Amino acid sequence: MNKQSVRNTEKFPPEISKEREVYLQKKQRRKMWIRISQWGILLLFLAQWEITARLGWIDSFILSQPSRIGNTFLNMAQNDLLMHLGVTVYETLVGFLLGVVFGTLLAIILWWSDFISKVSEPYLVVLNSLPKIALGPVIIVIAGAGTQAIIFMALAISLVVTVLEMLNGFRRTDPEYIRMAMSFGANKRQIFTKVVFPYNIATLFNSLKINIGLSLVGVIAGEFLVSKAGLGYLIVYGGQVFQLDLVMTSVIILAVVAALMYEAVVLLQKLVMKWYGH
Amino acid sequence: MEVLNVKNIQEIYQAENGEISALKNISFTAQKGELISIVGPSGCGKSTLLSILAGLLKPTGGEVYVKGEKVNGVSPHIGYMMQKDSLLDWRNIYKNVMFGLEVRGMMQPEYRERAEKLLKTYGLYEFKDKYPSQLSGGMRQRVALIRTLAINPDILLLDEAFSALDYQTRLTVTDDVYRILKQEQVTTIMVTHDIPESISMGDKVLIFSQRPAEIKEVLEIDFEDPDRTPISCRNNPKFSRYFDHIWRELSANE
Numbered sequence: 001m002n003k004q005s006v007r008n009t010e011k012f013p014p015e016i017s018k019e020r021e022v023y024l025q026k027k028q029r030r031k032m033w034i035r036i037s038q039w040g041i042l043l044l045f046l047a048q049w050e051i052t053a054r055l056g057w058i059d060s061f062i063l064s065q066p067s068r069i070g071n072t073f074l075n076m077a078q079n080d081l082l083m084h085l086g087v088t089v090y091e092t093l094v095g096f097l098l099g100v101v102f103g104t105l106l107a108i109i110l111w112w113s114d115f116i117s118k119v120s121e122p123y124l125v126v127l128n129s130l131p132k133i134a135l136g137p138v139i140i141v142i143a144g145a146g147t148q149a150i151i152f153m154a155l156a157i158s159l160v161v162t163v164l165e166m167l168n169g170f171r172r173t174d175p176e177y178i179r180m181a182m183s184f185g186a187n188k189r190q191i192f193t194k195v196v197f198p199y200n201i202a203t204l205f206n207s208l209k210i211n212i213g214l215s216l217v218g219v220i221a222g223e224f225l226v227s228k229a230g231l232g233y234l235i236v237y238g239g240q241v242f243q244l245d246l247v248m249t250s251v252i253i254l255a256v257v258a259a260l261m262y263e264a265v266v267l268l269q270k271l272v273m274k275w276y277g278h
Numbered sequence: 279m280e281v282l283n284v285k286n287i288q289e290i291y292q293a294e295n296g297e298i299s300a301l302k303n304i305s306f307t308a309q310k311g312e313l314i315s316i317v318g319p320s321g322c323g324k325s326t327l328l329s330i331l332a333g334l335l336k337p338t339g340g341e342v343y344v345k346g347e348k349v350n351g352v353s354p355h356i357g358y359m360m361q362k363d364s365l366l367d368w369r370n371i372y373k374n375v376m377f378g379l380e381v382r383g384m385m386q387p388e389y390r391e392r393a394e395k396l397l398k399t400y401g402l403y404e405f406k407d408k409y410p411s412q413l414s415g416g417m418r419q420r421v422a423l424i425r426t427l428a429i430n431p432d433i434l435l436l437d438e439a440f441s442a443l444d445y446q447t448r449l450t451v452t453d454d455v456y457r458i459l460k461q462e463q464v465t466t467i468m469v470t471h472d473i474p475e476s477i478s479m480g481d482k483v484l485i486f487s488q489r490p491a492e493i494k495e496v497l498e499i500d501f502e503d504p505d506r507t508p509i510s511c512r513n514n515p516k517f518s519r520y521f522d523h524i525w526r527e528l529s530a531n532e
Contacts, residue, residue: 180364183332184378184429185352194381198368276368 095154103162150222169203318486
């Protein structure tokens with residue numbers, strides 16, 4: 001593999017053909033245009049928002065405007081933005097980790113015992129289709145109106161999905177691999193740790209990617225219901241006191257946070273896959 | 279020396295819509311270093327027999343003895359190789375070869391050195407750090423064979439082990455494998471649907487009947503050539519006679 005790529009780069013500069021040059025240029029140009037269009041749409045959107053607000057065509061009190069959002073952001077940054085951000089990120093990460101760990105453990109149990117898995121099937125189906133937010137009041141009563149309730153909510157939303165996703169992956173493990181392991185006398189634990197789990201590293205990361213988003217949904221929903229801090233709290237508070245600038249700013253920050261957390265999972269996946277030799 | 283003794287194996291499947299009798303009174307023996315191929319109409323239960331010998335399936339009746347010892351479940355004396363190489367693509371070649379040793383708790387240096395020696399002898403040592411996806415189908419199959427031989431089995435079971443390879447590769451790989459098996463003196467039971475393959479590799483060919491399978495005939499293959507290889511056999515005048523014979527036996531079933 002390596003040798004070949006070295007050879008390729010050695011060969012490359014003198015032997016590049018005209019057709020290839022055209023092809024590469026075309027590819028490069030296409031890539032550039034995609035980038036330009038992506039940024040263009042954003043800038044255009046922001047510009048028309050600002051202009052229409054300044055001209056009074058839209059009510060900037062309700063819909064806010066980019067410059068006011070910028071000011072609000074600077075204002076927040078000087079005050080307690082980091083604290084709110086920290087609270088939301090902390091709750092999301094805890095909910096996410098709990099969801100992944102418990103979800104995977106439950107999936108392992110269900111994979112292990114076909115009987116338990118068959119018994120719990122209808123419950124899982126119902127729990128999966130139930131909108132977990134409806135459990136909000138129950139969760140608050142059980143866990144108390146605080147951080148625990150919010151983490152609980154995040155967990156409730158991400159847990160069942162993780163269980164089903166992981167279980168599905170475990171079950172789809174190539175049966176030939178399992179047969180091969182069995183022919184060497186592997187026991188169930190060895191089959192799991194040496195074949196089924198490594199085979200499902202990609203499944204695990206898919207589930208992590210889904211979970212980080214779901215966990216954030218749970219946290220924001222939880223913060224809407226109970227809380228004295230966090231981005232969800234800021235959004236609800238802003239709505240109640242009619243400070244739409246605060247609402248918009250918080251939503252935008254939330255979008256950035258969500259994207260960053262997702263990217264972090266993608267980065268982790270790349271690192272692990274590299275280490276795993278995929 | 280008799281290594282394998284299969285006695286009156288019988289297998290009846292329990293399915294939702296009734297019983298299916300797959301094997302009936304299968305008995306045969308194998309000497310050390312002998313290569314026995316099994317041919318039969320498709321779906322006759324050849325692979326079921328191998329699953330039983332491998333200990334993955336419990337027969338409804340009968341016993342299997344390896345070196346006089348009764349086999350119960352997966353035996354460390356028996357290696358099993360399937361059509362798919364099933365190399366784990368997240369492990370490099372070295373670690374794939376060590377898989378069986380790892381599972382069996384045989385990671386002591388002497389076993390590992392043996393496996394490394396096999397890799398070296400059969401020209402795969404320089405690929406030990408590569409991953410399965412970087413190897414050709416023929417090489418992958420050879421790695422799978424070494425993985426099976428690493429546990430030092432007395433008996434090797436080959437279940438259509440070469441049928442996933444293209445024809446050209448198949449001929450060279452069977453030639454290689456034949457050489458490896460004869461050199462390591464491994465007793466081999468090979469199931470195949472390829473009649474030429476069964477003749478060119480086998481010392482004996484067991485011809486199975488339609489389901490429920492019985493041994494219809496045991497055909498001794500003797501090319502009177504001490505240096506026979508699967509490819510040289512194919513030019514031997516006796517080859518086509520054996521082929522015709524098996525062909526007639528198998529078509530008589532239909």
